[in-house]
Every structure is written in structure tokens, then in C-alpha cells.
Amino acid sequence: QVQLVESGGGLVQAGGSLRLSCAASGSFVSIGTMGWHRQVPGNRRELVASISSGGSSNYAGSAKGRFTISRDNAKNTVYLQMNSLKPEDTDVYYCNAEFTVSTAPGHYYTYTDRGQGTQVTVSS
Numbered sequence: 001q002v003q004l005v006e007s008g009g010g011l012v013q014a015g016g017s018l019r020l021s022c023a024a025s026g027s028f029v030s031i032g033t034m035g036w037h038r039q040v041p042g043n044r045r046e047l048v049a050s051i052s053s054g055g056s057s058n059y060a061g062s063a064k065g066r067f068t069i070s071r072d073n074a075k076n077t078v079y080l081q082m083n084s085l086k087p088e089d090t091d092v093y094y095c096n097a098e099f100t101v102s103t104a105p106g107h108y109y110t111y112t113d114r115g116q117g118t119q120v121t122v123s124s
Helices: none
Strands: 002-007 010-013 018-026 030-040 044-051 057-059 067-072 077-082 091-104 107-114 118-123
Touching: 002 091, 002 107, 018 030, 018 091, 018 118, 030 067, 030 077, 044 067, 044 077, 057 067, 077 091
Parallel strands: 010 118
Antiparallel strands: 002 018, 018 077, 030 044, 030 091, 044 057, 067 077, 091 107, 091 118
16 A cells, blocks of 8 residues: 655745645555646646656646756655745645556556645735
8 A cells, every 4th residue: 555645735925935745655666757736627637747757857837937846766755846836826736656566476556646635825
């Protein structure tokens, strides 16, 4: 069983910064791509940023130039540095990660899990 625990959300004024963290724990063989999503109307998830196990990153247009995703593979943790925050950034941010687990000797299964979310509120 694996777990993702987010932290770092909160209330900040427009123009301020927050740093989100997400730590993975549990029994797994490896972690692939990690990232952050936000929930949008229609119960859809919108990518904010993602980062591969090798460090290649990808950003949504609204995040480019303002947010920076990074990861510490030794700590199984992904971070999202959010700068120049805007009121429209207000949302619940969810961490997600691609886990490879062993189901039996020599057998592996890869799936994506996500955390419970952390609230980011930006006041104008």
C-alpha cells in the first residue's frame, strides 16, 4: 500500500508565494512521473506541472514562468514552488505519482495514485 501526503497549502495574498510538498511512502519498487493537478469545473483534473523520474518537467500554460516543480528521489518527495500567485490560482491541489509495485516475484504492476489534496487560497 502506498500513500501520498501533501503539505504547504494555505492562504496568501496575490503576488505571494507558497511551496507545496508531497511525500510518498509505503511499499513500492519505484516511482515514475510525479506531478500536481487541480480540480476544475466538471470534475475534471487539470495538469499544473509534472516531472519525470529523470527530472524532465512539463507545465500548464498558466504555470509557466511562475511555478517550478522539482523532486528529491532520495526522499520520494515532489515539490511545487508557486510564485506570483493570482486569485485564479485558488483551488485544491492534488499530488499524483506513478508507482510500480511488485504483486508476486518477478511480476510488477504500474498505476497512478493521488493524495488527498491541499487547499491553496489567494486573496486579491
